Amino acid sequence: MQVPAQFRYEKAVSVEHALTLLGRYGPESRVVAGGHSLIPMMKLRLAQPEALIDINDLHELAIISVERHVLCIGALTRHADLLSSALVGEHFPIFHDAERVIADPVVRNRGTVGGSLCQADPSEDLSAAFAAVRGEAVIVSPEGRRTVPVREFFLGPYQTVVDPGELLVQLRVPIRSSASAYQKVERRAGDWAVAAAGAELVLDDGVVADAGIGLAALGAPNFHAREAESFLVGGPATDERFAEAARIAAEHCNPIADQRGPEEYKRHLAKTLVTRVLSVARTRWHGLHSGEKAR
Amino acid sequence: MIMEITVEVNGSSYTRSVEPRLLLVHFLRDELGLTGTHWGCDTSNCGTCVVWLDDVPVKSCTVLAVMADGHSVRTVEGLEGADGLDPVQQGFMACHGLQCGFCTPGMLMTARWLIDHNPAPSEADIREAISGQLCRCTGYENIVRSVRWAAEHEAGLRERTVEDAGTEVQA
Numbered sequence A: 001m002q003v004p005a006q007f008r009y010e011k012a013v014s015v016e017h018a019l020t021l022l023g024r025y026g027p028e029s030r031v032v033a034g035g036h037s038l039i040p041m042m043k044l045r046l047a048q049p050e051a052l053i054d055i056n057d058l059h060e061l062a063i064i065s066v067e068r069h070v071l072c073i074g075a076l077t078r079h080a081d082l083l084s085s086a087l088v089g090e091h092f093p094i095f096h097d098a099e100r101v102i103a104d105p106v107v108r109n110r111g112t113v114g115g116s117l118c119q120a121d122p123s124e125d126l127s128a129a130f131a132a133v134r135g136e137a138v139i140v141s142p143e144g145r146r147t148v149p150v151r152e153f154f155l156g157p158y159q160t161v162v163d164p165g166e167l168l169v170q171l172r173v174p175i176r177s178s179a180s181a182y183q184k185v186e187r188r189a190g191d192w193a194v195a196a197a198g199a200e201l202v203l204d205d206g207v208v209a210d211a212g213i214g215l216a217a218l219g220a221p222n223f224h225a226r227e228a229e230s231f232l233v234g235g236p237a238t239d240e241r242f243a244e245a246a247r248i249a250a251e252h253c254n255p256i257a258d259q260r261g262p263e264e265y266k267r268h269l270a271k272t273l274v275t276r277v278l279s280v281a282r283t284r285w286h287g288l289h290s291g292e293k294a295r
Numbered sequence B: 001m002i003m004e005i006t007v008e009v010n011g012s013s014y015t016r017s018v019e020p021r022l023l024l025v026h027f028l029r030d031e032l033g034l035t036g037t038h039w040g041c042d043t044s045n046c047g048t049c050v051v052w053l054d055d056v057p058v059k060s061c062t063v064l065a066v067m068a069d070g071h072s073v074r075t076v077e078g079l080e081g082a083d084g085l086d087p088v089q090q091g092f093m094a095c096h097g098l099q100c101g102f103c104t105p106g107m108l109m110t111a112r113w114l115i116d117h118n119p120a121p122s123e124a125d126i127r128e129a130i131s132g133q134l135c136r137c138t139g140y141e142n143i144v145r146s147v148r149w150a151a152e153h154e155a156g157l158r159e160r161t162v163e164d165a166g167t168e169v170q171a
């Protein structure tokens, strides 16, 4: 039987209260959101916080909205709610693609968007999705609030710029005319990725005006494929160019061999998945814009 | 640290003093004696510990009992109504949805939630809904059949007896 070590437990009733509690208990305290990464780690004694600050009652952090052309996703949004949000699906299908393959439906009822990003597991799918669409993280502390691009959010495996005493409150993604997609290879339903990729494309008359490529479980710095993105922008959105971008992405990531497969296999998956998500994003772009041309 | 918590379980309110590290599954089984909820892998993979927390299925081995303080929980013991077994329970009886029964409480709770939200689930819907739950006995075929049976018999089923349902078993 796995039992966490002893800890103190406090339920926060507001963001301010959560910050006060984090200040009071100091750096050995941890926020608990869905608890689906933290509690398993505590059960294995890989984490032994002295105090847990429960933010599950902060319903104001569980809201999805659009404010002045920015999609705002509260940090406490459950995976299941991101998946069922029509607003999210309309603007960024990449999140629905990703959520369909994150864990299983029951885990998705509990795990949160903010917890996923703060956990910063190298295989976290939402980290790659938010990196692909260049999202921003809103972090609050007693001193105030700051906004950090998701591409600068991660300091390494399991490490982020969120300091002890700070709270991630929201993810923001500027809405623009774009198309996006996400795909993952997993060993069995509900498992973590062997490899996964996401893409966002903005096209202009068949030319790539902007591109974002996110990678999970592939050791890509900050979950994205910068070299492949630069290669794509300014060129035609053709299969040949997509294949070359995918080759570049596979070359520049740093997958490690583990029980999910050897390095070569993962690079192969990187190449295949990047090609596929770029092509799905292109198809979606044409689906969205075919009407305009006809007019 | 010991905390007093009050949790509504299957409509009754329970107040207990617990350590914050007590998991919800052990609170239900050991503190309340509701051993219908099973406890298997302990790693949020098998799903036999699924209960509803505020009307949403969760894996209770990965929820702290103190997190349920002031909230409501529904367990497999809360499925049966005054008029008899819930249709999903009858479905599992009718279609041999269980062999050893270890995975069954979690399967039933997820199935109940699925049919509440999707009264006519397809086979794919059912398989997706239970994809985070493991059964080592049935090969899932009969579980899927049981859930479909429940969905199809939902209306008007409560008047029928389980014996009647038993005649529909396909050997």
Ligand SMILES: Cc1cc2nc3c(=O)[nH]c(=O)nc-3n(C[C@H](O)[C@H](O)[C@H](O)COP(=O)(O)OP(=O)(O)OC[C@H]3O[C@@H](n4cnc5c(N)ncnc54)[C@H](O)[C@@H]3O)c2cc1C
Pocket (backbone or CB within 6 Å): A030, A031, A032, A033, A034, A035, A036, A037, A038, A039, A075, A076, A101, A102, A103, A104, A107, A110, A111, A112, A113, A114, A115, A116, A117, A118, A119, A123, A124, A125, A126, A162, A166, A167, A168, A169, A190, A191, A192, A193, B043, B044, B045
């Ligand atoms: C069986 C299983 C399978 C899974 N499969 C996948 C998968 O395929 N892909 C995937 O991406 N993920 C997967 N996950 C992880 C899942 O997405 C987790 O729910 C998620 O990683 C953590 O979210 P949480 O809300 O549960 O975070 P918690 O466990 O509550 O917290 C995780 C960390 O983030 C910190 N934290 C949480 N919220 C905040 C906040 N607002 N501000 C500051 N710090 C915060 C906590 O202190 C902790 O350090 C899986 C999990 C399980 C149990």
Ligand code: FES
Pocket (backbone or CB within 6 Å): B038, B039, B040, B041, B042, B043, B044, B045, B046, B047, B048, B049, B050, B059, B060, B061, B062
């Ligand atoms: S005991 Fe909870 S998922 Fe297996």
Ligand code: FES
Pocket (backbone or CB within 6 Å): B097, B098, B099, B100, B101, B102, B103, B104, B134, B135, B136, B137, B138
């Ligand atoms: S009936 Fe035995 S595990 Fe499912």
